[in-house]
Amino acid sequence: MKLLYTSIVFLMFSAASVAQFTTNNKRMADVYFHNQEYFAAAEYYKRSLQISADSSGFVVPYGFESRMKDDASNQGDYEYSVFRLAESLRLYKNFTDAEGWYALAKNFKNPKYATAPYWYAVCLRANQKYEQAIKAFDAFIAAYRQNDQFKERAKTEISSCRFALYELRYPRMFRLSRLTNDINEKGSNYTPLMHQGVFYFTSSRPQGGSGKTEVLTGAENTRVAKKETPFLNAIYEVKDNPVNTSIRISKVTGGRQRESAAPAFVPDGNVMFCTSWTGKGEKIITKQKRSAAGEWSDPVDAGIQVNIRGYNAIQPFVTTDGKYLIFSSDRPGGLGGYDLWYCPLRPDGQIGQAINMGNVINTSEDDQAPYYSSVSKKLIYSSKGRVGMGGFDFFESTGDFSRWTTPENLGYPFNSSKDDMYFSPAGHDETEGYISSDRESLCCLEIFKIRREYLNVKGTVFDCNTNKPLGMVKVTLVDSAGSQVMTTGDDGTYTFKVSSNRKLRLTAEKDRYFTKALVYTYDELANKDTLFSPELCLTPFEVDKPIVLKDVFYEFDEAALTEDSKRKLDHLYSIMIDNPNIEIELGAHTDSKGPDIYNLDLSQRRARSCVDYLVSKGISASRMTSKGYGETRPVAPNTLANGKDNPAGRALNRRTEFKVTRK
Numbered sequence: 001m002k003l004l005y006t007s008i009v010f011l012m013f014s015a016a017s018v019a020q021f022t023t024n025n026k027r028m029a030d031v032y033f034h035n036q037e038y039f040a041a042a043e044y045y046k047r048s049l050q051i052s053a054d055s056s057g058f059v060v061p062y063g064f065e066s067r068m069k070d071d072a073s074n075q076g077d078y079e080y081s082v083f084r085l086a087e088s089l090r091l092y093k094n095f096t097d098a099e100g101w102y103a104l105a106k107n108f109k110n111p112k113y114a115t116a117p118y119w120y121a122v123c124l125r126a127n128q129k130y131e132q133a134i135k136a137f138d139a140f141i142a143a144y145r146q147n148d149q150f151k152e153r154a155k156t157e158i159s160s161c162r163f164a165l166y167e168l169r170y171p172r173m174f175r176l177s178r179l180t181n182d183i184n185e186k187g188s189n190y191t192p193l194m195h196q197g198v199f200y201f202t203s204s205r206p207q208g209g210s211g212k213t214e215v216l217t218g219a220e221n222t223r224v225a226k227k228e229t230p231f232l233n234a235i236y237e238v239k240d241n242p243v244n245t246s247i248r249i250s251k252v253t254g255g256r257q258r259e260s261a262a263p264a265f266v267p268d269g270n271v272m273f274c275t276s277w278t279g280k281g282e283k284i285i286t287k288q289k290r291s292a293a294g295e296w297s298d299p300v301d302a303g304i305q306v307n308i309r310g311y312n313a314i315q316p317f318v319t320t321d322g323k324y325l326i327f328s329s330d331r332p333g334g335l336g337g338y339d340l341w342y343c344p345l346r347p348d349g350q351i352g353q354a355i356n357m358g359n360v361i362n363t364s365e366d367d368q369a370p371y372y373s374s375v376s377k378k379l380i381y382s383s384k385g386r387v388g389m390g391g392f393d394f395f396e397s398t399g400d401f402s403r404w405t406t407p408e409n410l411g412y413p414f415n416s417s418k419d420d421m422y423f424s425p426a427g428h429d430e431t432e433g434y435i436s437s438d439r440e441s442l443c444c445l446e447i448f449k450i451r452r453e454y455l456n457v458k459g460t461v462f463d464c465n466t467n468k469p470l471g472m473v474k475v476t477l478v479d480s481a482g483s484q485v486m487t488t489g490d491d492g493t494y495t496f497k498v499s500s501n502r503k504l505r506l507t508a509e510k511d512r513y514f515t516k517a518l519v520y521t522y523d524e525l526a527n528k529d530t531l532f533s534p535e536l537c538l539t540p541f542e543v544d545k546p547i548v549l550k551d552v553f554y555e556f557d558e559a560a561l562t563e564d565s566k567r568k569l570d571h572l573y574s575i576m577i578d579n580p581n582i583e584i585e586l587g588a589h590t591d592s593k594g595p596d597i598y599n600l601d602l603s604q605r606r607a608r609s610c611v612d613y614l615v616s617k618g619i620s621a622s623r624m625t626s627k628g629y630g631e632t633r634p635v636a637p638n639t640l641a642n643g644k645d646n647p648a649g650r651a652l653n654r655r656t657e658f659k660v661t662r663k
Contacts, residue, residue, distance in 0.1 A: 079108050282310065548655055
């Protein structure tokens with residue numbers, strides 16, 4: 001577990017000194033909370049509750065809730081500290097410990113803590129207890145009486161939990177591995193970027209000593225003095241392969257005067273944008289130039305097109321063709337929270353006016369960390385405002401800055417129940433890359449290598465009658481990622497490379513042949529090797545030329561289909577499904593035994609039975625007609641030349657067939 005320690009120096013009050021140690025600790029915790037020092041705040045709320053400050057693997061002490069109820073005189077202070085402790089742990093991303101304290105706070109009757117059940121459910125979701133989280137969100141919605149955004153958020157969270165359960169059951173074709181070298185050393189490590197063979201990332205690892213003393217101020221002018229944190233965000237570079245065990249890390253920019261994060265380069269690498277901030281004030285995007293000697297100039301404000309006083313501009317990204325600067329900002333004119341914006345980058349280096357990326361991309365929550373390829377036209381970014389696994393999830397949209405497709409969640413394991421951000425490809429395509437995620441950490445983002453895996457589909461199309469390969473067959477493969485089409489050569493072979501294992505439909509089409517489709521489910525594909533070879537055979541047909549349905553039988557002297565015959569008719573059902581435009585006639589024939597009028601009626605009823613069965617399976621009755629021919633169209637003699645009975649001929653005449661009447 002990574003911990004960010006804070007060094008406490010002294011405590012001062014403008015009011016009279018408070019005697020109780022627990023009250024002093026609560027006031028001290030409040031100062032840290034007010035200044036967003038949530039780790040330190042959590043430690044002092046624990047002290048105010050007179051429990052151990054150690055949070056690693058923490059569980060609520062046995063009998064703690066009973067002690068709270070027994071000590072009614074301090075009930076208000078207890079409830080306040082428990083709720084604030086839960087809040088501090090959650091805001092520090094320690095959902096494991098926060099869950100236990102919200103479990104207590106959700107039962108408090110004071111309206112000040114009405115959101116505790118919501119955050120309790122959020123912690124359950126973050127801890128991958130999705131079924132429990134759904135029940136907790138349902139309970140919150142039923143009990144919550146205020147008219148604000150929390151009920152709608154809870155509904156979205158329920159959808160996200162259900163989505164996550166499905167994703168965990170059917171993982172997508174990605175493989176992740178956490179970098180095990182010094183890149184993920186201490187603090188948070190995030191914003192991976194590979195540019196011109198150099199790997200860049202941001203880290204909040206400690207720099208030097210504990211620094212100078214700074215004073216934090218809270219309510220009622222309560223002040224706490226502490227040593228300045230040594231955990232400062234800066235940009236680092238690795239010129240070795242970032243997955244190597246032994247690497248050399250160098251700091252590029254950032255330090256005690258200004259912290260830096262999220263580098264972005266123009267294509268030639270001589271201009272770098274990054275997020276920059278001090279301990280107080282907004283985050284802005286700055287710009288630096290590289291000299292001929294390879295040294296970076298001091299950072300300067302990127303300009304009013306990007307930065308607006310009083311608002312934050314973060315996470316710059318320059319498109320691979322150098323035409324646009326994309327960034328995230330809470331500036332006015334957005335949909336809420338942080339939105340994605342873009343500015344044209346002119347050839348002379350000037351930055352054009354910022355334009356919001358619109359409501360197809362942005363939501364009322366935070367949308368951040370953009371990546372865009374001008375080759376694939378794909379935008380990959382992170383959002384909190386859509387149905388997903390939880391926290392920030394990666395979404396993908398295709399477009400050209402004038403129009404975007406609806407963003408699609410990249411699913412599990414690309415996403416997790418926590419925060420997943422900052423995708424960057426490892427090369428010129430998006431098959432391998434790096435992301436940041438806190439999925440394996442109690443508090444902090446770490447960097448992972450991600451690789452897209454593939455399923456190779458290769459097979460041959462045959463003629464069902466001759467068993468010979470068929471050329472000029474249009475073969476289409478459709479999966480959740482899209483569709484691919486190819487035409488077979490004389491050898492009848494086809495080959496596809498797919499990146500989805502959710503569901504796969506393979507369709508083969510050729511003129512004067514019935515179209516054939518094969519459908520594979522996730523469970524079937526999960527059992528396949530990376531290469532599998534489905535073979536397809538196509539049946540030829542001509543309009544108005546009958547095709548015998550083999551082994552379709554009826555009870556003696558009856559029109560009802562046997563159960564085995566129904567299974568044989570399922571072959572025709574598949575043809576009708578795969579060929580939705582054809583219309584057919586079902587015809588039934590008898591031998592010559594019995595009166596002509598009886599045989600005609602019997603055959604009509606048998607043909608009707610076939611149509612009725614297919615209708616019961618879902619085939620439209622408008623696509624089928626039935627006709628009984630009785631004994632009028634024999635295909636073999638019913639009797640031999642010597643007048644004796646011909647059982648073999650009669651068997652051939654007692655048949656059911658179909659023909660295509662319209663295609």
